[in-house]
Amino acid sequence: MVGFEYAKKSDNASNKNNVLSDAAVINLDHGDPTVFEEYWGKMGDRCTVEIKGWDLMSYFSDANNVCWFMEPGLEDAIRGLHAAVGNAATDERYIVVGTGSTQLCQAAVHALSSIRGSHPVSVLAAAPYYSTYVEETTYLRSEMYKWEGDARSFDKEGPYIELVTSPNNPDGTIREAVVNKPDGKVIYDFAYYWPHYTPITYCPDHDIMLFTFSKISGHAGSRIGWALVKDKEVAKKMVEYIMVNSIGVGKESQMRAAKILNVLTETCRSETESFFEYGREKMKTRWEKLREVVKQSDHIFTLPKYPEAFCNFSGKLMETYPAFAWVGCKEENDLGSLLMKQKVLTRAGNRCGSDKKHVRVSMLCRDDVFSLFLHRLASLATDSLL
Incomplete structure (x- = not known):
């Protein structure tokens, strides 16, 4: 599949030596959630599971349960x-x-x-x-x-x-x-x-x-x-x-x-190691950077606006930071094709029942991939095709 060059080079969070080439095709069509690797790397062996050779050999987990194969x-x-x-x-x-x-x-x-x-x-x-x-x-x-x-x-x-x-x-x-x-x-x-x-x-x-x-x-x-x-x-x-x-x-x-x-x-209630707090800050930072690029594009691109709401879990007002960005183009352009020329693969809006002026962009990639995407989106804003 096109765009997996980087994923093949770096298959886990411990591989720190790979550098994403400026010429690489980046695939933001899929929603591969590698954005959270850093957090789980810091957890060490806390999530390690040991399975012995004789464990889990039966089809059945609980024959009396409706879902009899569920552990x-x-x-x-x-x-x-x-x-x-x-x-x-x-x-x-x-x-x-x-x-x-x-x-x-x-x-x-x-x-x-x-x-x-x-x-x-x-x-x-x-x-x-x-x-x-x-x-x-x-x-x-x-x-x-x-x-x-x-x-x-x-x-x-x-x-x-x-x-x-x-x-x-x-x-x-x-x-x-x-x-x-x-x-x-x-x-x-x-x-x-x-x-x-x-x-x-x-x-x-x-x-x-x-x-x-x-x-x-x-x-x-x-x-x-x-x-x-x-x-x-x-x-x-x-x-x-x-x-x-x-x-x-x-x-x-x-x-x-x-x-x-x-x-x-x-x-989830810990102030120092909460995954949800970590994930929210990660997504917030990415959305702030993306909105800044869109703002500097002289309104060529568009993004949805989300209202703040009180979160019962966090006990405070929160914004929405979706896993995907629904990026639009104000001109009558095929935004997916334009991004493809910048070596960025996205999901075209017409596949989602919408139009080609919109694309779905994954916000869940690794940091270097996301940074390269922002750079290429900013470059596209100055392209004569727009």
Whole structure:
């Protein structure tokens, strides 16, 4: 894949000797969360997990649990972290663990559509939406559901499933369901509803809520996500989908995730080692630098503005610092193509149900990559093409 030259050179936080070439292609299309490597490097062996050769050999973790392949320690860690942060209700919920929230979203769409009376069930999301939703709902060409695009223009009758990402990917806005018809179901994707990205203003209590380990702590390689599900039958059908798809989820990843989630819970109230405080300051600094470049571009580029809100977790007013920047161009230009000429790969806005004047830019890369991006964005502002 284009743009992974640097990632191959520097695959972990301990590799300090690699220098990113000024001529390198940088890939800010994906959301690889390497921004938090420094924090975890300072934690030393606190998150180390030892697994013996005879451990974790069975498919089963708890045969009496609806999600029979979920390690009990992971379930406890998930409930404990949500309780500490206050960003999701977990009481009287079934937890379904998956290989990231991507698999869980597919499982939830399958589960909800399989219990509807007629097919195909419409699947939709308000634009700009997470582009992978389109791929997730069209790749298998299922007869049970069909991607219908922008929720704001949806006018069909019959059952539907609305996907709501809040804070939204790609534009960072707080979202609620748009359609609100009696025959609909809603899946809430809360991948970024954590205090280093946005104020925690309430504790969501929806029927299906998705979370992912990768966007909380940055451990994307572990491929762990979870769903909080009210309805037992929906949870069972989601588990059934995952069983057919991958026969469960790797226990080694679950153990690592449980260990790190417990550390997050232990440190989230610490004044000296809180990950969420560290992450918030990291994201704040990046957004301040990006806004300064946009300001100096003589208003050629645009960024969304986010209101301050009181965060129940931190106990103070906070701004939103999304994981992705929704960068616009005031002229009628294909911003993605212009950035590509500067060797910056981004996700084009038309892939998110919007237009080519906008691009989604990952704010989660390493420091040197981010600095090079700012330099190239500033250079583009003076390009004659604009």
